Amino acid sequence: MNLWCHAPGDGALVLLCAHLDTVPPAPGWEAPHAPRREDGNLVGLGAADMQAGLAIAVETFRACAGESGRRPLSLLLTCDDEGRCRGINAALPPPHPCSSYTSAAAADPPPVASVCC
Secondary structure, eight states: OOEEEEEOOSSSOEEEEEEOOOOOOOTTOSSTTSOEEETTEEESTTTTTTHHHHHHHHHHHHHHTTOSSOOOEEEEEESOTTTTOHHHHHHSOSSOTTGGGTTSEEEEOSSSOEEEO
């Protein structure tokens, strides 16, 4: 299941995109869903995955959606990025995940951000 949010504006669309899932627990993990600190680091399922990027995308959309005089803004939250990318492929079909947005900017802010133009 994907979630789309749209806010109108003028000019080319800006798309903020994040995925909601994380990798499945590996065999032998003890309490993978319970975050803990080890040597000053946060350890647990998804600790270095998309959760920070998801929060950034949602808060950016929330902060900018009501602004006047800005570009149209969309937020796309996708599922199954860690599997077969079914969420993003359903929302923005291949061959290129940003193919529907050739005149717009699309940002996917995981640990390493990427921009499709």
